[in-house]
Amino acid sequence: SGTKGLIQPPLPSALATARIIEDISEISYPEGIKSPQVELNVNAKQGKFRYDRDFLLQFMAVCKEKPDSLPPLDAIGLEPSDQHFTMSRGGSGR
């Protein structure tokens, strides 16, 4: 439920149209954003990069948009459990 009224964005998302970075060393990030650890990509082949956790965590606050290819979660039985419900039935040993 809940997801029915969702309006799809009319234009393809930036995510869908953005191209893949081919040379990670040529990317400069805004001030305050750390680049990935250089050691991880010393011999990196085109488009095959490794990323440290601190670098990856910086995306958490910026990449909020639901990917177009994510199906409605309730359609695949993926829904948050009602904690209160399970607890009131004695399901949790808390």
Add this chain to the structure above:
Amino acid sequence: QEVDMQQQADNIRTVFSDPQNFNVKHPLYSPWTLWFDSPATKGRNLPQTPMTSFPQTPLPQTPGGLAAQGWMEDIKRVISFDSVEEFWGLHNNIVPPSQLPQKANYYLFKEGIIPAWEDEANKNGGKWSIQLPKDKNRLNIDKMWLYTMLAAIGETCDPLLDGEGDQQPQSLITGVIVSTRPQFYRLSIWTRTAPAGSGTPEDEKLRDRIEAIGKHFKMSVLGYSEGQKLAGPLATEVEFLSHKDSEKKGKQAKKIVV
């Protein structure tokens, strides 16, 4: 010259410089697929409509592959992705493990590898895993799962990937799993191979590599200190077991503990 450089920099917009209209994204070392199952996905005819637009993973046509087919029937493919930006879009719009029902699992595996030990990529492998009592870890599990996924997609778990000339050895990691059970959580990292314990130099080398993955998991990913004892009621150490030994139901199981 300087102007050219500036122009080029202006043409490259990451999600940090323009969250709405970025034009480059960060590719992952490998594409990944997230799978899910819970009692709610089992034996229920869920509407398949949303899934038909996605290519289904072809199951290997081997005896093992056929056996895995039964196991895979109840496991739902959620999404495949190949960039850092897509991963976070997914992570920010999905149910965290702490809010999953009991007996649910997320399986994050490299694309083309099904989350079953029968898969070609898994059948000679094993898994590092840790079991954590639910009560004490309800507030930690989401972060632990996130850090486990980040180590997987960032490919920082396997030390041998640190550059050795031109060779980029294949990563030993095939996937990671979080499981919710009535009284505990389990986190696992699956590997492509497992040491046989034969004592040959090659096997010892593999064992070292597998152990390094376990140590990275325990210390860098989960944040425990080296030598810290973790076993207790409903809790285990960070331990490795080959899938072949798992089948033996503990009889001759040779666990590695870090």
